Amino acid sequence: MGRSFLFLLLLIALPAAAQIYKYTDANGNTAYSNQPPDGVTAQPVDLPPLNSVEPQAAPAPSAQNAASEQPRQAYEVLELTGLPTTEALRANNGTFTVNVLIKPRLQGPHLFRLLLDEQPYGQPVNVPILQLVNIDRGLHSLAVQVIDGETVVQQSPSVTFTVQRVHTP
Incomplete structure (x- = not known):
């Protein structure tokens, strides 16, 4: 569980263009890093593209709609x-x-x-x-x-x- 948390943390913290490398450390544990370690064979990890949502501009109220609206009362x-x-x-x-x-x-x-x-x-x-x-x-x-x-x-x-x-x- 700790490794997967570390992996998720690395995914969130790194910029979208950064490369992630997967390797096995001296103790036989799988590790992930943004830089390949010296003297160890590391494999690049292909990550799916990040989800993003483009903000949509709200339509500008027309002058006719603004004039026809009456001031809203705070209490019914x-x-x-x-x-x-x-x-x-x-x-x-x-x-x-x-x-x-x-x-x-x-x-x-x-x-x-x-x-x-x-x-x-x-x-x-x-x-x-x-x-x-x-x-x-x-x-x-x-x-x-x-x-x-x-x-x-x-x-x-x-x-x-x-x-x-x-x-x-």
Whole structure:
């Protein structure tokens, strides 16, 4: 096994144009070398040609194809859930949670950032359950962004809702 490993190693290490010689050493072992040894009869070994693969150039995209492609979004689904759309959200202290539906899962360095009335709200987080605190009563819009640092990767559609807070005198 050791000799065949040595032979394979020699085949890999030598340049394609090098000649390999086979001979029997003083101990009667078959040996291979890239130079015939002095005083020993060596036979050249005919090796089959090496396999090679020529790289193929990728076809250049045509201007028409590039113009028709739309930018690919990182996430197939990105939307807010848990907000009523047909009735008011009852939150006496203005505190409530919303969920983010995202497919596939949030990737590595990406974070969620809420936009309340088109302004960033709270700190970016990596969990899909977001809490809003002490939101004034009235009509609001809410969206979620996936961000990478300060770069917006993708933004959900805005959801319009009404917060209803009971005021006691």
